[in-house]
Amino acid sequence: MRESEARPRGRPRSVEARTAILRATREILNEGGITAVTMEGIAARAGVGKPTIYRAWPNAHAVAMAAMMETKTKAPKVSHSRSAIADLKRQLRGVADVFASRMGRQVTSMIAAASAESELSKVFRNHFILARREEGRAILLRAIETKEVRRGIDVDLVLDMIYGPLFYRLLMAHAPLDGKFTDSVVEHAVKGLRAG
Amino acid sequence: MRESEARPRGRPRSVEARTAILRATREILNEGGITAVTMEGIAARAGVGKPTIYRAWPNAHAVAMAAMMETKTKAPKVSHSRSAIADLKRQLRGVADVFASRMGRQVTSMIAAASAESELSKVFRNHFILARREEGRAILLRAIETKEVRRGIDVDLVLDMIYGPLFYRLLMAHAPLDGKFTDSVVEHAVKGLRAG
Amino acid sequence: MRESEARPRGRPRSVEARTAILRATREILNEGGITAVTMEGIAARAGVGKPTIYRAWPNAHAVAMAAMMETKTKAPKVSHSRSAIADLKRQLRGVADVFASRMGRQVTSMIAAASAESELSKVFRNHFILARREEGRAILLRAIETKEVRRGIDVDLVLDMIYGPLFYRLLMAHAPLDGKFTDSVVEHAVKGLRAG
Amino acid sequence: MRESEARPRGRPRSVEARTAILRATREILNEGGITAVTMEGIAARAGVGKPTIYRAWPNAHAVAMAAMMETKTKAPKVSHSRSAIADLKRQLRGVADVFASRMGRQVTSMIAAASAESELSKVFRNHFILARREEGRAILLRAIETKEVRRGIDVDLVLDMIYGPLFYRLLMAHAPLDGKFTDSVVEHAVKGLRAG
DNA sequence: ATCTAAGCGAGACGGTACGTCACGTCTTGGG
DNA sequence: CCCAAGACGTGACGTACCGTCTCGCTTAGAT
DSSP states (O other): OOTTOOOOSSSOOOHHHHHHHHHHHHHHHHHHOGGGOOHHHHHHHHTOOHHHHHHHOSSHHHHHHHHHHTSOOOOOOOOOOSOHHHHHHHHHHHHHHHHHSHHHHHHHHHHHHSOSSSHHHHHHHIIIIIHHHHHHHHHHHHHHHTTSBOTTOOHHHHHHHHHHHHHHHHHHOSSOOOHHHHHHHHHHHHHOSBOO | OOSOOOOOSSOOOOHHHHHHHHHHHHHHHHHHOGGGOOHHHHHHHHTOOHHHHHHHOSSHHHHHHHHHHTSOOOOOOOOOOSOHHHHHHHHHHHHHHHHHSHHHHHHHHHHHHSOSSSHHHHHHHIIIIIHHHHHHHHHHHHHHHTTSBOTTOOHHHHHHHHHHHHHHHHHHOSSOOOHHHHHHHHHHHHHOSBOO | OOTTOOOOSSSOOOHHHHHHHHHHHHHHHHHHOGGGOOHHHHHHHHTOOHHHHHHHOSSHHHHHHHHHHTSOOOOOOOOOOSOHHHHHHHHHHHHHHHHHSHHHHHHHHHHHHSOSSSHHHHHHHIIIIIHHHHHHHHHHHHHHHTTSBOTTOOHHHHHHHHHHHHHHHHHHOSSOOOHHHHHHHHHHHHHOSBOO | OOOOSOOOSSSTTHHHHHHHHHHHHHHHHHHHOGGGOOHHHHHHHHTOOHHHHHHHOSSHHHHHHHHHHTSOOOOOOOOOOSOHHHHHHHHHHHHHHHHHSHHHHHHHHHHHHSOSSSHHHHHHHIIIIIHHHHHHHHHHHHHHHTTSBOTTOOHHHHHHHHHHHHHHHHHHOSSOOOHHHHHHHHHHHHHOSBOO
């Protein structure tokens, strides 16, 4: 018995309640966005007592994060063509599409509003943002192998230079966030700025 | 045009009230952050009636933005050395320093939370973020003139590639936001990723 | 202008709200008794916000007391016959009738539950209990004048000996609280216990 | 029946649970009064499950009553002097002392709040109040035998006239509840109010 | 020199949501 | 079969702010 993990005493948490809470939260998110998510509203719609929610999450923000993370995210489908650079462009287009949607803005503003140190908000960032970045890392490493990209780059930094502009435009909205833009990001990153 | 501009009847808005409101808001921001800013709190601290605040701003968020924009921002002091690239690095370091501070996170999360279409939030973004970006544009154009950077780049896009990673790290906090990082961003941008 | 009494600043309390609150409380008291009186219930029925109630009373108990005190109490009609002692008996019967009713038990248990030192609960006691006792005092003083009762008695104490047994039976319910009982109280008080 | 005393297998934990519950309730009563007595609090302090309490009592009020009745009440020590009247005064002083204490007010308000028809609340009243009254009855009957008090009085009624004022003052708090008062009650009862 | 409209502080209003407490019931695993 | 533990749905608590609405009082341009 290795994995028994010190099962807690007493009545276990109700799976039905948890499911209902997250479903209700998801519905509210879809209908009114993050500002419409309230503990009262969730409890009422889920047919659940408020204390039941508080037992599992500290505030409505956290419930919303948990709810979002249980939504089915359509598999982003990373392609594997001859050119790793082309794959990178495709992946970046996919990410931009997702984050330009309403849901994307919601996720972004939730991250911005979160306390940043909480465990849940880290998981949330990993789930939505950094997971995409890790896909990019795989592609980038492949690009090094295929010699499309030189050895010796700082991979983490390059990833930030690829995904960063995307979120920058999303937040600042000073220019459109489209495929032309993301393609150009990759091209400029590869080509560099040097004269000659 | 006599410039009289149809001066309205009645008692004019009180300048003292406006000043007191913004000062109080600033104090609250410093003490408890954006979540501590409430209309009640501002009114109480400023010694002002709530309707007086509502006459000028639609909600507490807007007052906070206005208050932040009236804070003295120490002039970022763009340098003019021989190398425009070096100037760019210096400027980027300065921007990173400011935004890594508590105030920087506040600004960022306020932008993320704002409705994005409101006039005030555009002004706010311009004031804090895009103004820095425009400084960068000037430096970048000079770098083209000095031939440190090739003609033909998409300047707007390059600016996004330089400032974007900064905000990306700020929001995601997956890695430190220091001078080494910003320097490397510029270097990688210049050098590109190409093998050979 | 002597009586101006330093009118408070700001918007004055709404008389309509106060009226609605007390009416609602009265209705709830009639329907479910004191245990049914809750702040939420009052607010909902009165069409009033909870804070409006809390602005005027510290808890539901106090609202119930205030509501009870604004009910029309049918004038107890103290009689003035030849015999003050007979008048006293009649008055005591009236008091017993009132307090044997549901409302009487409610009043009594509210007094018992009250904090005893609060200003409101003193007023409440005066209004419902001690006012009756003061009627008794008047009759008793008249009985002294008419020489039905000897000079030299401790009037306050005698009043307690007349009204006390009534509440004792009400609370302890060890024996019925009827006119025969109250008449006998007066008779025994007058006659005394001495042998001979 | 060897009753070896080591029977940890079975269930007769029940007695210990009962004891722990009542002890915990007593402690809570002492610390915070009747309003601090809650099922949750009792269960937590007694180290007992809530259902275990509900199996034996219907609500916290009832547990509190049961707990109070198991407190050791210092024997009131009825004296037997020459004068039964003097004995009555002494006994009444003792009763007043007890009920003027914090515990006395608690008992009184619990009786006032109780539903009056429940079996437990009858037992409670008997235990605390009417038992004292029965002591008084014995003394009073002796007083009749010794001819300090005339034959023909309504004993029950006279007892109410002696103990009633005590609880009346306790509840209404319109005047002090001291030995001088209780002595006077007896004296006035004996002497009567008649002129001449 | 009035009149009068608008702004002023204060603060109460009807609401909504908060986060907590206790209720009385139920569902676990274990003795 | 009962025990402790503790989660459940319920409902009320008392508080914080919301954005709006009177109040009586300035203030200052228009009459």
